[in-house]
Amino acid sequence: MDCDRCSSAAVAYQAYSGQHLCDEHLSRSVRDRVRSRIREDDLLGEAEADDPQTWLIGLSGGKDSAVLGAILAETLGADRRVELRGIAVHEGIDGYRDESLEAARALAEQADIPLTERSFAETFDVRMDDVVEDDPKQMAACAYCGVFRRAILADVAESADADLLLTGHNLDDECETALMNLFEGDVDQMARHFDASLGPLDERADPGPHVPRAKPLRDVPEKEVALYARLDGLPAHITECPHAAESFRGEIQELMLDVEDRHPGTRHSVMAGYERLARLAAIDREAATTGRCEDCGRPSGNDRCRACELQAALSA
Ligand code: SF4
Numbered sequence: 501m502d503c504d505r506c507s508s509a510a511v512a513y514q515a516y517s518g519q520h521l522c523d524e525h526l527s528r529s530v531r532d533r534v535r536s537r538i539r540e541d542d543l544l545g546e547a548e549a550d551d552p553q554t555w556l557i558g559l560s561g562g563k564d565s566a567v568l569g570a571i572l573a574e575t576l577g578a579d580r581r582v583e584l585r586g587i588a589v590h591e592g593i594d595g596y597r598d599e600s601l602e603a604a605r606a607l608a609e610q611a612d613i614p615l616t617e618r619s620f621a622e623t624f625d626v627r628m629d630d631v632v633e634d635d636p637k638q639m640a641a642c643a644y645c646g647v648f649r650r651a652i653l654a655d656v657a658e659s660a661d662a663d664l665l666l667t668g669h670n671l672d673d674e675c676e677t678a679l680m681n682l683f684e685g686d687v688d689q690m691a692r693h694f695d696a697s698l699g700p701l702d703e704r705a706d707p708g709p710h711v712p713r714a715k716p717l718r719d720v721p722e723k724e725v726a727l728y729a730r731l732d733g734l735p736a737h738i739t740e741c742p743h744a745a746e747s748f749r750g751e752i753q754e755l756m757l758d759v760e761d762r763h764p765g766t767r768h769s770v771m772a773g774y775e776r777l778a779r780l781a782a783i784d785r786e787a788a789t790t791g792r793c794e795d796c797g798r799p800s801g802n803d804r805c806r807a808c809e810l811q812a813a814l815s816a
């Protein structure tokens with residue numbers, strides 16, 4: 501089968517657009533979607549060459565953040581309005597994270613992005629391998645992991661005086677989150693989702709002491725991100741984490757992919773409608789957190805932040 505845009509052999513079929521694409525046109529279409537997302541969300545804002553913004557990219561060593569880092573470096577590497585930096589976090593997962601950290605370092609070097617590395621061990625005296633062995637709160641490993649990782653990303657973003665914290669979430673990730681919020685009927689969470697990444701920067705609530713976040717890959721399906729990484733030969737580690745056990749998300753993912761298979765374009769239509777709903781939910785939101793944790797000083801709505809709470813439970 502030939503590409504619908506040229507005579508080269510097609511490497512991908514986009515069922516939702518009805519197009520067959522060759523490697524060059526698939527890659528170009530992924531880059532174009534990232535660039536238009538940056539424009540639509542107005543991520544560059546008032547950035548000037550003599551007062552550049554710092555964009556901190558979460559590099560996990562996986563394909564999503566590799567594609568994000570590579571496209572941002574290609575698009576903005578020579579743009580004096582933006583300085584790109586990377587952050588990689590070691591959660592203390594033997595085997596898995598050592599290799600993915602190698603991939604993150606290789607990507608950062610290839611894309612010429614200075615990389616900061618932090619670990620759960622040095623920051624919280626915690627390793628995820630130990631948490632799953634002895635879990636005081638009897639909750640999924642990912643629940644601890646997410647809290648500690650977000651705290652470290654926020655620390656590094658704050659100390660680097662970053663203007664934006666960017667992550668490699670793709671269309672499938674965002675659609676799963678949207679469906680989870682809808683299925684749980686969690687309207688407040690929809691508003692937070694809007695403020696965290698869905699709305700253009702100038703429509704979101706004042707983030708208070710938090711660094712604003714952005715997900716420029718959120719229009720690109722996971723399969724196309726994976727193909728882009730492979731076609732571009734990007735260093736990426738693709739093994740799944742041994743502690744991954746987000747069962748509700750897994751169920752939603754299965755459902756979403758099944759419906760997408762039978763009705764191509766479903767992910768896009770869910771996100772288009774959900775974004776409008778989330779915008780409405782966000783009109784009614786409460787003000788952003790402006791307080792700080794009494795123990796560690798990180799932004800928090802309570803006296804003690806969740807990271808400190810979990811760290812205390814683990815060391816008890
Ligand atoms: S799958 Fe869960 S435990 Fe593993 S790195 Fe991701 S959040 Fe952490």
Ligand SMILES: [Zn+2]
Pocket residue numbers: 503504505506507508521522523524525
């Ligand atoms: Zn082509």
Ligand SMILES: [Zn+2]
Pocket residue numbers: 793794795796797798804805806807808809
């Ligand atoms: Zn704290």
